[in-house]
Every structure is written in structure tokens, then in C-alpha cells.
Amino acid sequence: QKEVEQDPGPLSVPEGAIVSLNCTYSNSAFQYFMWYRQYSRKGPELLMYTYSSGNKEDGRFTAQVDKSSKYISLFIRDSQPSDSATYLCAMSGGYNTDKLIFGTGTRLQVFP
């Protein structure tokens, strides 16, 4: 069993839809949770960063962490075609210098 599980998709939604992306994990030591967006053949770009449990909102994006369930989510409101990309969840232990463990990524396509 992988430490981080993520549905690979693809997920196809119409423009304006609310998108929900999720990851589950098994390592209770994870403290830092991130969402990266990766366009085709480009480097991952940090979208959201959350420490421990709770919610964080940034514009159209909301990240949620539920440590008791070992479950994290990313919500995208009013999705746009420019949101079409692969979304990777990532997490690490007690320090930023620790390695990041990534999910396999969910491919999202938003069609006009």
C-alpha cells in the first residue's frame, strides 16, 4: 500500500463547476500538506500549503485537512479551462527539509 493514495482521474468537468480533489494517507507523522499543480511537461507549481488540520482558502481554492481521517481535499470553485492540469497532493513530516511524498496526481480537464 502506498503512503499517499490519489485517484488518477481523469476528471472532466464543465466550466464553472466546483471540483473536489482528494488524497488519503497512511502515515500519521505527516504534518505539512500541499497541493501542487502541474501543467503538461512543466515543473509542479505550489498552489496551497496547510499545516496540520483545518481549512485554508486562497481565491477560488480551498484546502482541507482532516488528520483524524487521514484525508485531504482541494476544492476549486468556478473552475476555468485554464485550471486544466494535473493536481498533485504532497505531504511531509516534521520539518520542511523532509522529503515530500507525492500522490500520483489527478488529471483535471475543464471544458468550456
Added chain:
Amino acid sequence: DSGVTQTPKHLITATGQRVTLRCSPRSGDLSVYWYQQSLDQGLQFLIQYYNGEERAKGNILERFSAQQFPDLHSELNLSSLELGDSALYFCASNEGTSDTDTQYFGPGTRLTVL
């Protein structure tokens, strides 16, 4: 643009050969991380350097090695290349001193082994 640069962008080589990938971290960042992204494995952590010293090791093969130089740029050396080494190789950097810092990724080097 993350501020992390990687060269070359693309590399095509043959099995058995050796290649060197180069990474320049963001200005001020002391920590460099290397990751491999293949279609079937996703993003896998390889190795981390902090201010010239190896700090953490992940799923890095013995045929692979890395180092970080005094000017903080890093090189990843891949030898005795096999077809399965074809992948995107990413470098990431951060200051490496704060719990709230995160990793910033470069554009990657696409390696194709024929």
C-alpha cells in the same frame, strides 16, 4: 517562474551511457532536492542536499549520485543508463531552515534513454 533553473531541458542518450543534470536553486536557498517523475511511479524523492552536505536519501539507485557545490548549484549524475531511467527529473529548492518553508520546483530535465 519559480527561480529554480535546470539544464538541459531535454537529453537523449543510449543505454549504458552516463549523463549529468544540473540545477541552480533560487537565490538564497541552501537546500536542493532531486525528484524523478515517471509515468508509472509518479514523483519520487531521490536525494536532498543542504549547504553542500547530503541530508536525506530516498529511492535513489546506486548508479545515481549527486552533489552540491560551494556555489550551491547541484548536479545529478546518472550512469549505466537503462531504458527504465527515462523520466522527467526535477530539482526543487528552499531555504532549508524553516518549518514553514516549501519546495519550489524547476522546469525539469526530460531524459530519454534509447
